[in-house]
Amino acid sequence: MLELITFSTLNGVLYGMLLFMMASGLTLIFSMMGVLNFAHASFYMIGAYFGFEISRRIGFWPGFIVAPLLVGAIGALVERYGLRRVHKYGHVAELLFTFGLAFIIEELVQMFWGKLPVDYRVPPSLDFVAFRLFDTTYPAYRMFMLATAVAMFVFLFLVLKRTRVGLIIQAALTHPSMVAMLGHDVPRVFMAVFGVGAALAGLAGVIAGPALVTQPSMAALLGPILFVVIVVGGLGSLAGAFVASLLIGLVQTFAVAINASLADVIGPSADIFGDLGRVTVAQIAPVIPYLLLVLVLVFRPTGLLGNRES
């Protein structure tokens, strides 16, 4: 039992931190530009594939550095030549643009790398057992992922709290219309934020690719969860995104470990619910985020830590 709890906590925190690496960029982009970027998870996927391609040609570490930068550049280009063009048609058009983009990216990835998962391996330098509890092992690579995510978190925190750019971004989070008045080149700020957000997602992809799976559906699997995170956390709230990421990471991981069903709790009277009465918590673990989303929006429409209505 103790090992189950330990490993579930580790896995949950890890998953939560990965989510946050993406949700932070998504929140920044949404708060400043009003664009809910459907293609954000696609940048995560591109990151994983670039990481794979570079690591099989040169090595994992060059990919670790280069792939996120490339993804960031792609993100900036998408903003400059795509989003900015659509901006004049309003937020719905922007949202739909990213929706279409996500679709195209998936198709292109399938064309270039095939429909099956690619063999993106953990680098040999990290391919060992980090520690052993009872007789379950925990791979070093996962510790590395955790470390990277935490490092990124600290970095982001310092940038936001200690630098001028961070102050502007914070101002933009709470008062989106004010940024233009600060005398900054708004389009360029947008492009930079979009690029950095994409690069962060790309970095998440590079490190998650070998541990999870690098395949064309990885974006579509993760994308909706990201929206859940930022809506549950509160649109425009970085702290909220952080809390929601960890919450969803832990809830989803622990839910898997629970075998109880409605029938176990209320007895045979659960039969009135038909099949639903016999479903275990573990079975529905992946839909718990959506349940959470609906509940939060019903009872606290601004999200856990948000204060913006839309």
Place this chain on the structure above:
Amino acid sequence: MSATVRTLLAFALFAVALAIMPKIFPSGTALTMMSLMGVAIVFALSYNMLLGQTGLLSFGHAVYYGLAGFAAIHAMNWVVRNKIGVSLPFIPIVGAVAGLFFGIVFGSISTRRAGTVFAMISLGLGELVVAITLIMRGVFGGEEGISANRAKLEPFFGFKFGPQIEVYYLIAVWCFICVAAMYALTRTPFGRMCNAVRDNPERAEFVGYSTQRVRFIAFCLSALFAGVAGALGAITFELVNAQALSAQQSGLVLLMSYVGGVGHFFGPIIGAVLITLLQISLSDITKAWLLYFGLMFIFVVMFWPGGIAGFIDQHRPIVRSGRFGRLLPSYSALALPVAGIALGVIGIIELAHHQLVEAASEGSKMKLFGIATDSATVAPWLALVALLAVAGLVFRAIWPKAAEAFATANAAARGAAP
């Protein structure tokens, strides 16, 4: 000609078109396809009640289509099992009721909010419902879904609805009724307030309307028509499974509406017809058809935000005032470079698709536009890139002229209009 007469005439023409289509395209595939178009038209129009009319972007509209489909298929089986004297043409009413019911249930949660949050809730609810349908196998039949035999119901004036042609006419009648009803809805006080809420929700509150209530009613009515579409779909396929309410289905209806044009009542009809056609036949021509769908969507969002209907709409005053002739020279000059660009893009995609996906197992030899070529050699690539570049440059050179011609003609036409 007064507006009312024109509208009546248009619907009369629509009815005639629905009636004679099977005479023009009598094959079984064409009948199936036209039946599906009828279903898609109702579905896309119901979606546009949200997106185009009320400004609500939903990523989960298929939920109502699918759930109503299940209700309809269960109703069919129940009627057959208990030998109740209800015939097939009345089954869509079950769909409508089911759609309305689920619209009320989910709408009461999701229409509390508008904008992005509404979009997210629709997405979340969609995922939840799909998950539940897979879990509740008893009701939804798992991945296989639930099937029925439509010919086993009580005959309707001697029609058993086994043959597709009879089903086509059943769908045509329902399609006509729904299109007329949804059109009529846009001409009511409620329909107008939907537009008002879309344009400026805040102001709508200050003229006495609860935007939340407007959204809720619009949502319920939209779900009702989606329900009719779901039931019609169930009748065509005699089968409903969880994919009918999946995110893909929701995305498809969004694609139809948007490509057709959300700003125009008839836009989604064009979109529904076109996308259904492409969906069924494009996959015979190219294996990269999904990519073309995506590109088409992005193209419309970026350059044609009004969709096909919006494009046609822009030219209406010009055509009306008899000035379209003046556009012809510059438009026909554009036709060649546009064709060149299209050919170049399609060629490169096909070449790339063959080289990346099929060359490994089938060799790099292929046929492109009927010409034998080899995707592993440089020549076809160079030729296509050159074609694309030349066509692109020519396009850039003549585009300003065409745009100017349009602007002049448009200004003249609008100036001339009363």
Place this chain on the structure above:
Amino acid sequence: MSTALKLTDLRKSFGPTEIIRGLNLEVKQGERHAIIGPNGAGKSTMFHLVSGRIHPTSGTVELKGEDITGLQPFEINRRGLSRSFQVTNIFPKLTVFENIRCGVLWALGYRYSFWRFIDNLKDANARAEEVMDLIGLSARHETPAGILTYAEQRALEIGITIAGGADVIMLDEPTAGMSHSETDHAVALIRKISEGRTLVMVEHDMSVVFGLADRISVLVYGQIIASDTPQAIRANKAVREAYLGEEASA
């Protein structure tokens, strides 16, 4: 004369900042009442509080004797209070006529009706045409509101506000940004539409204020410091010091 609008000890804070600080105001029925005050005094905030756009931290708002504090904007509108906005707030994609008609529908009891054709509603259409005439936009019948000139949009803004026939009308800076001739035109319009109704307006142009208002209230720093006839306000020492003085010397 009975009271149309009564605000009692109204307060509103945004975070730690209190914008409206114990505001008291009474407007009699049939009165033209102007609110003046320096920028940032809380005039627009007060409008928002009365019309339900935002809700007060404490205090009450009464409309014709009924407590409307905390009601939603549409509920307040249905009780006979209609307002315009300082920043033009119309339905840009609808035609001018449709804009006006949207303002008429609820008042005539058509509510959410989806079983009647709007073009067949004789009373609603007649009423909308009437308002179109009144605001002088009849020639712009089928023009999308979004492409009207600024002055026309301001007129439309007023048209939507009065279309429902509310007996308490609140106008937020109706002449802001207008030229002299446009302002004269607007004043005439406001005079016309406010006949037999209660009018509350915020206005910066003193000639408009003193030309139109029966009573004037001066709002400074979240409180009403004086509420009286134009002559009395002109003579009020506190007002001159706090507000008019600056204005006069400027």
Place this chain on the structure above:
Amino acid sequence: MRNSVVGLAMLAGVALAPVLVASPTVAQEMVKLGYIDPLSGGGASVGEIGLKHFQFLAEELNAAGGLAGKKVEIVPFDNKTNPQESVVQAQKAIDQGIRLLTQGNGSSNAAAISEFVTKYNDRNPGKEAIYFNYAAIDPILTNDKCSYWHFRWDASTDIKMAALSNFMKDRPNIKKVYLINQDYSFGQGMRKVSNEMIKAKRPDIQIVGDELHPLLKITDFAPYIAKIKASGADSVVTGNWGQDIALLLKAAADAGLQVDWYTYYAGGAGGPTAIKQTGLSHRVFDVTEGNANDAPEAAQKFETAFRARYGGVTVWYPRAVNQMRMVAKAAKDAGSVEPKAIAAKLEDMRFPLFDGGEGWMRKDDHQLFQPMYIRSFGPLDAGKKFDEEGTGWGWKVQGTVKAEDTIVPTTCKMERPK
């Protein structure tokens, strides 16, 4: 509204498009086999491989005289892994005069096609179509939803489990078994039969876990592995396929889980690579109807030729070979390619199989019974030729279950044509 006339004109224009639908033309001495499987989207990689099997087999058949003297042509149709789309594509095929259909991916698609064909034949006597199923294994297809016009060459879930549990029965080291399956009809069916058969054949085995997880949605199986570990299981039985088996094995390796894996689909695309990566030498078992490394010489030759032809693609479907050869024999015996005649001859046919032994097409439910092989995956033994996915590892037969031992009862009550 005046827009309506314009809208209608646009509609009419678009509606003319069904002209594009190919009109039926059937060459006289050709017989076409419609292959309805995913050729785009996520399922395409598997669908393409199936198509190659049939194209290769058609060539083989044509070289040997074809089907009752007629040349066979395979016509692919893309069903996008969607049951409703499968129905549309089947309709399209029949419209083109194709009356022999085959499909394999997804029991939901199979059920849709089987029901469509049955209803079609019922409504169009004299123009019957027939459906050969090479890979959809839901038992329901040969039980409650069985059809006279459906024949299945793959072993159904319960037959495979009968074989697998017969093998497990004789392995005393199995004491604690953990079941993990995908939460949809196949996975749920799998869970049911494994529970029943393992308990019946080895009452001493303890089932320490019985897990259902969402289909193709899990990216990290670590939490499940932690659970398996905590349960103390020594063996895992799973019906997972695609990424769900690859990721499961990967997570197991990461956590150092040392158990034996009894699977249906570890041999699917990506599976062998994942096993090699995790280093689980001869600890992952699967159950099939043949294994190239231990097959008769003719089959090994076939495998070599096939791999050479298609860039190393493995013969995944020995059953497809059996299917085509048995259909050819039926056509030859009947002297006709009429579906009705072929169906009559296929019933109760006994036939020497590709991988040795004899197959029997049971008349009661149209299920083929054949010897089943339990294989494990590990480094190739000396003299063995076939590795998988370039890993250098290959499959090795560990146990054979005779066809007689796999016979399961059926509830099928099919309607036979008079």
